[in-house]
Amino acid sequence: MSLELSGLINAIHEGLTGAIEAQWLVSLIEYVLVGAGLLALYALIALFLIIFERKICAWFQCRLGPNRVGPWGIFQVFADMLKIMFKEIIPLKHNDKLLFYAGPCIVVIGSFLTFGGLQFAEGVHGVDLNIGVFYLLAVSSISIVGVMLAGWSSNNKYALIGAMRSGAQVISFELSACLSMMAVVILGGSMNLSTLMEKQEDLWFIFQAPVPMLIAMVIYLIAAHAETNRGPFDLPEAESELTAGYHVEYSGMTFGYFYVAEYCNLFINAAIGALVFLGGWQAFHIPGCDGFNAVMDMCPSYVWFFLKCLFFIFMSLWVRWSFPRLRIDQLLHLEWKIMLPFSLFNILLVAVWVIIF
Amino acid sequence: MITYFKNVFSGLVNLCKGMYITMLQFCRPKVTEPYPENRKTRKQFERFRGELTMPHNDKNEHKCTGCGICAMNCPNQTITVTKNKVTTEDGKAKIELDQYLYDLGSCIFCGICTQVCPQNAIAWSTNFEHAVFTKSKLVKQLNKPGSKKEEKPAPVKAEPAEKKEAPKENNDKSE
Numbered sequence: 001m002s003l004e005l006s007g008l009i010n011a012i013h014e015g016l017t018g019a020i021e022a023q024w025l026v027s028l029i030e031y032v033l034v035g036a037g038l039l040a041l042y043a044l045i046a047l048f049l050i051i052f053e054r055k056i057c058a059w060f061q062c063r064l065g066p067n068r069v070g071p072w073g074i075f076q077v078f079a080d081m082l083k084i085m086f087k088e089i090i091p092l093k094h095n096d097k098l099l100f101y102a103g104p105c106i107v108v109i110g111s112f113l114t115f116g117g118l119q120f121a122e123g124v125h126g127v128d129l130n131i132g133v134f135y136l137l138a139v140s141s142i143s144i145v146g147v148m149l150a151g152w153s154s155n156n157k158y159a160l161i162g163a164m165r166s167g168a169q170v171i172s173f174e175l176s177a178c179l180s181m182m183a184v185v186i187l188g189g190s191m192n193l194s195t196l197m198e199k200q201e202d203l204w205f206i207f208q209a210p211v212p213m214l215i216a217m218v219i220y221l222i223a224a225h226a227e228t229n230r231g232p233f234d235l236p237e238a239e240s241e242l243t244a245g246y247h248v249e250y251s252g253m254t255f256g257y258f259y260v261a262e263y264c265n266l267f268i269n270a271a272i273g274a275l276v277f278l279g280g281w282q283a284f285h286i287p288g289c290d291g292f293n294a295v296m297d298m299c300p301s302y303v304w305f306f307l308k309c310l311f312f313i314f315m316s317l318w319v320r321w322s323f324p325r326l327r328i329d330q331l332l333h334l335e336w337k338i339m340l341p342f343s344l345f346n347i348l349l350v351a352v353w354v355i356i357f
Numbered sequence: 358m359i360t361y362f363k364n365v366f367s368g369l370v371n372l373c374k375g376m377y378i379t380m381l382q383f384c385r386p387k388v389t390e391p392y393p394e395n396r397k398t399r400k401q402f403e404r405f406r407g408e409l410t411m412p413h414n415d416k417n418e419h420k421c422t423g424c425g426i427c428a429m430n431c432p433n434q435t436i437t438v439t440k441n442k443v444t445t446e447d448g449k450a451k452i453e454l455d456q457y458l459y460d461l462g463s464c465i466f467c468g469i470c471t472q473v474c475p476q477n478a479i480a481w482s483t484n485f486e487h488a489v490f491t492k493s494k495l496v497k498q499l500n501k502p503g504s505k506k507e508e509k510p511a512p513v514k515a516e517p518a519e520k521k522e523a524p525k526e527n528n529d530k531s532e
Contacts, residue, residue: 058387060379061382062382062387062389063389064387318376318383322375322378323372338365
């Protein structure tokens with residue numbers, strides 16, 4: 001198990017405590033290290049997802065995608081990043097400056113805060129809260145405040161309509177996402193992610209209770225997909241109607257913030273789904289098959305985690321490039337008349353399942 | 358109530374069908390041409406109009422009589438045909454092609470010139486790499502230096518009759 005990251009983290013911690021006597025200084029240094037590591041991970045994941053999406057999108061359209069800059073075009077995304085960093089931020093005249101610049105920051109902060117609650121590998125997580133699932137859901141929906149601020153302070157009718165649509169959509173779909181999470185919490189008996197991970201050591205939740213968990217997973221995936229304003233649910237950014245929606249007035253890195261947050265939200269949603277349905281960093285185990293389980297354990301836990309995330313992200317992109325955009329009334333009909341009753345029924349089903357089995 | 362569940366499940370099935378279709382597309386070979394890399398192996402479509410050429414045979418002979426119908430029909434005056442009057446050995450005056458100038462820069466690739474040519478003397482090549490640094494290089498002389506009109510084994514007198522008929526037909530077509 002030398003491949004696991006927890007050994008490295010423990011070594012760093014012991015080295016620091018050995019070198020520095022003051023406990024508060026050790027803690028401070030460790031906080032800074034964890035923060036810097038998470039920030040680096042945040043940026044890297046956004047970069048990776050941009051190139052991943054461009055490639056997958058191209059393959060769905062029978063194209064090759066970016067293939068000029070570097071092998072298979074992997075450096076294209078770095079070139080794009082540099083370009084967007086050097087671009088001018090165009091100031092507007094008649095708008096609320098403070099809110100205008102606070103918008104993208106809040107969006108990024110909202111999605112970055114969730115990184116603190118995620119579990120990336122065995123023993124690799126920022127904070128192990130006893131209400132971890134609740135924290136993740138609560139913090140990831142802060143972003144919508146930034147979106148609304150951006151749309152309002154841009155002083156632009158398209159931005160305002162886009163922000164309002166985005167607000168209606170995210171708040172509606174948040175309900176289904178939370179209710180499907182509640183089904184998981186009932187099955188796992190805890191909101192603490194570490195406890196949930198322990199419970200999934202032998203069998204992932206999706207295999208422990210296949211029927212209700214499958215329903216919960218499908219509902220969660222649809223709701224999470226809608227929350228990222230992508231795919232068939234991208235009407236807040238509908239180009240043909242609203243030019244670009246809430247971020248139409250942003251340029252340069254202020255737009256870059258929205259862009260990065262959008263891709264990181266994609267990862268966060270996939271990560272939450274992987275953690276609660278597919279066992280997070282737990283390897284695929286079949287109870288009773290010790291040989292098979294040992295083979296599966298050879299793979300480090302972070303690889304399992306990121307593979308599961310990639311699977312969910314791929315599903316998300318697959319849906320995105322398959323279906324046409326929904327109208328706002330169809331969207332709300334889907335949420336309030338179909339997904340909400342189903343997820344409420346699903347909670348009942350899980351409760352019965354837990355009592356019976 | 359029953360129709361509600363029917364709609365939901367048929368909707369789910371239909372979504373799966375749609376995703377199956379896109380997955381088939383995902384697995385298909387890609388159509389993008391990685392152009393400069395596959396320069397040697399790529400195949401151009403046969404009917405692609407790249408640039409006008411005048412095919413010459415092994416003896417450096419072409420079929421152009423210098424009639425100028427192509428130049429007359431060209432919408433952009435892209436083609437300029439200059440002729441020479443020559444006296445043949447048996448004392449007859451004959452018109453012969455001197456220079457066939459084709460300006461690639463003003464060609465719109467409509468293809469009328471090849472349609473109206475009574476002798477099928479000009480044809481399209483599929484070459485599309487035309488980029489040059491000076492505009493004057495785009496004006497090309499299509500008949501190679503020292504080339505001649507290809508002599509037909511058929512009696513010479515039969516040719517003028519063909520000439521007169523053929524352009525009429527072709528003109529109708531192009532109009």
